[in-house]
Amino acid sequence: MxxxxxxxxxxxxxxxxxxxxxxxxxxxxxxxKPRRAFFGPVVDTAPDQRDALRLWEGVLLLSEVSNFRELxx
Numbered sequence: 001m002x003x004x005x006x007x008x009x010x011x012x013x014x015x016x017x018x019x020x021x022x023x024x025x026x027x028x029x030x031x032x033k034p035r036r037a038f039f040g041p042v043v044d045t046a047p048d049q050r051d052a053l054r055l056w057e058g059v060l061l062l063s064e065v066s067n068f069r070e071l072x073x
Contacts, residue, residue, distance in 0.1 A: 013038065013039060019039075020039070021038065022039075023037040024059075038062075039070065041055060041059060
């Protein structure tokens with residue numbers, strides 16, 4: 001199960017990336033269709049609740065830009 005899930009995630013991103021991969025889907029009540037998949041996000045320490053929410057909202061916002069590919073420091 002883990003291996004097949006990983007392989008599916010790797011197929012869902014475009015280009016040569018590593019892990020982790022975050023695969024976003026539409027909410028279940030709308031059919032749960034795949035939206036986008038990205039490498040990351042990568043953080044060096046677990047963010048506090050406020051920053052975690054801001055990070056999640058940022059990722060969702062970026063996922064709405066169809067030609068967005070990558071963001072690195």
